[in-house]
Amino acid sequence: MKKPCFIILVLMLSVLPSLSVYAGDLVIEEAWVRMPPPVAETAAAYMTLTNKGDKLIMVESIDSEAAAKVEFHQMSMSNGMMHMAEMKDVRLDAGESLVFKAGSNHLMMIDLKDTLKAGDKVSLQLTTKDGSKYQIHAAVRDMRVQKHEHHH
Numbered sequence: 460m461k462k463p464c465f466i467i468l469v470l471m472l473s474v475l476p477s478l479s480v481y482a483g484d485l486v487i488e489e490a491w492v493r494m495p496p497p498v499a500e501t502a503a504a505y506m507t508l509t510n511k512g513d514k515l516i517m518v519e520s521i522d523s524e525a526a527a528k529v530e531f532h533q534m535s536m537s538n539g540m541m542h543m544a545e546m547k548d549v550r551l552d553a554g555e556s557l558v559f560k561a562g563s564n565h566l567m568m569i570d571l572k573d574t575l576k577a578g579d580k581v582s583l584q585l586t587t588k589d590g591s592k593y594q595i596h597a598a599v600r601d602m603r604v605q606k607h608e609h610h611h
């Protein structure tokens with residue numbers, strides 16, 4: 460019964476949404492990059508990772524052509540100050556989601572290779588410990604513009 464499998468694969472490929480990627484048990488959604496100031500050498504990126512499978516997923520690495528390296532950062536409060544530190548383990552139990560969002564845990568793109576402008580698409584590649592690779596397309600958003608939309 461080879462034919463039905465082939466048809467299912469074609470159907471799956473044709474319904475892939477442009478901003479999320481399904482290449483295994485890890486689902487990556489709502490990926491975007493905050494447009495950095497022109498002189499900045501880093502940019503924050505955000506996304507939601509969800510483990511739709513029934514086994515633990517460990518993230519091995521994430522990288523991008525747009526930056527020398529990309530790190531997962533965890534925000535924490537100590538002595539009344541917000542600190543960020545690289546997450547040692549990025550792991551998702553079965554069914555678990557990790558949310559990286561503005562003002563909280565985030566991804567840090569370090570040593571940007573080019574100026575990132577609003578509307579640009581940044582490609583990132585995430586690799587899990589089992590060797591699966593996930594391609595992520597994150598749009599660059601100018602958050603200063605969004606503030607002006609909140610006139611009353």
Ligand SMILES: [Cu+2]
Nearest residue numbers: 532543566567
């Ligand atoms: Cu950071």
